[in-house]
Amino acid sequence: MEKQVRTNLQYVDLLNEWDPFQLKNGSYDTEIADTVQAVYELDNPVTLAERIQTIYGFSFDATIPMDQCLKVARELLVIKENDSCSI
16 A cells, blocks of 8 residues: 555656646646546556546646647656556
8 A cells, every 4th residue: 555655646746746837836636636546547648648638628728738748648657657567
């Protein structure tokens, strides 16, 4: 369980640092929770990027460019992969 908590914190840190709408740390709690759930459900970076774009777009009524979503999706999946490879 401790490993999963650390991984979740890595996801949260990455997403807070991303800050696509420059709202400052802590302004994306709902979107981060939804995105972390999506990381657990999806392994394809394009599919994850589309979900991220939808999550943030729904909340903020603005579209984040797909290249930005894809970049963060890939970074999230690297964390996921590293977690699954560690003991």
